[in-house]
Amino acid sequence: MSLSPEQLQAIRAAAQWYARLHSGIAADADRAGWRAWLAADPLHDQAWQRMAAVSEQMASVPGALAAPTLSEPLGRSRRQVLRSALLLTTTGCLGWWGWRSETAQNLRCDYRTGIGERRAYQLADGSTVLLNTDTSIDVRFDGKQRVIRLLWGEIIVTTAVDPSQRPFKVVTEQVEVLALGTRFIVRAQAQHGEVAVLEKAVEVSLRSGGPAMRVDAGNQLDFSDQALGRPRANDVSVGAWQQGSIIAIDRRLDALLTELSRYRVGILRCDPAIGDSKVSGVFPIDNTDLALAALESGFSLRVTRYSRFWVQVSHSG
Known part of the structure; x- marks a missing residue:
């Protein structure tokens, strides 16, 4: 699925709100600001639902x-x-x-x-x-x-x-x-x-x-x-791994995949042609296949599995 610039911007904002609300130091003003942002545009609600869906799937994975x-x-x-x-x-x-x-x-x-x-x-x-x-x-x-x-x-x-x-x-x-x-x-x-x-x-x-x-x-x-x-x-993603996730805000795809590869056995490679693509979202580390599925469905990417231990991410076109 190809996302419009407006949808991508909403996803980036949703990732920022997610990071702030799950930082452990969020105040009432932060929560009020999030509710106002959520109500301001249907795209905001859609982006937040996407974030929540990934988080719920992540929570169902047995913790390590x-x-x-x-x-x-x-x-x-x-x-x-x-x-x-x-x-x-x-x-x-x-x-x-x-x-x-x-x-x-x-x-x-x-x-x-x-x-x-x-x-x-x-x-x-x-x-x-x-x-x-x-x-x-x-x-x-x-x-x-x-x-x-x-x-x-x-x-x-x-x-x-x-x-x-x-x-x-x-x-x-x-x-x-x-x-x-x-x-x-x-x-x-x-x-x-x-x-x-x-x-x-x-x-x-x-x-x-x-x-x-x-x-x-x-x-x-x-x-x-x-x-x-x-x-x-500190970047908003600092320490997010203790809650089982990687938080990316306008992060290069190749850098995100390098980080994700720390949590899975084998090779996870990015096609150099799309390495500088920017990605935002919350990605689970206890189930890296779920994280790859989220990338594939949300950012027009193709995940090719040559074997269980050799995976490459490229453009779906």
């Missing part, structure tokens, strides 16, 4: 979020990750050297999630850490400090008050993030990553040296091996 204690046996998780790694290797997604350098290291970590899995842990000090898909961490608490080493992936940390006042840090290959009584997100990839603060503040510093940069609530920054970016306002 679990909340075990740190003492829970990890054997099943290890087997799941190992099977995923071997599968990816045989389908060509990971070469032998990639498996040795990243996946093998992740198999030796303390706690991890498989592809498409989210898992929450309560730490010994009462802090909590929520692991997103395909994430690996080590936890090291001693008499002087509390440290989470993020090997790969993405976490949301909610720190607890420590009677001994030990500093709480998240360490990646590139940076060290010092929590200042806070709730924050750290995402680490091969050469770069990002930090987003949801409550209070953190200080971010390069492990290679240099001054620390303070990031306050509502802001985020990118980092690389060599530099810290400047803090900027």
Whole structure:
């Protein structure tokens, strides 16, 4: 189905309202503004119904979020990750050297999630850490400090008050993030990553040296091996994965599919000819096939499945 510019604009606005109302900090004024927007144009109501339909389907999917204690046996998780790694290797997604350098290291970590899995842990000090898909961490608490080493992936940390006042840090290959009584997100990839603060503040510093940069609530920054970016306002999609969704507002299609591919095993590719197409909506991560179906029906796209593990998105024309 081809959408008019007016329909696309309404979908973008619906995605923004969805993000605001589900942010956890929506006020009565926000809800009143949403109702006024909804009543202003039939296209607004249609766009909102489209958003609600996807959200309802998403809610019917059994959640992958679990909340075990740190003492829970990890054997099943290890087997799941190992099977995923071997599968990816045989389908060509990971070469032998990639498996040795990243996946093998992740198999030796303390706690991890498989592809498409989210898992929450309560730490010994009462802090909590929520692991997103395909994430690996080590936890090291001693008499002087509390440290989470993020090997790969993405976490949301909610720190607890420590009677001994030990500093709480998240360490990646590139940076060290010092929590200042806070709730924050750290995402680490091969050469770069990002930090987003949801409550209070953190200080971010390069492990290679240099001054620390303070990031306050509502802001985020990118980092690389060599530099810290400047803090900027959080995108509305920050942390949406904890509720099981990706929120896209005028997002490039290729970037959206790259993000969606984190939650499914195999290859998900975008035809380069349409990679810069802009997409808005709320897409479920616990059922990526449902997300692809929403893209196919709403944005004149064709989803071609060469196998269960090899999918390409192209224009339907």
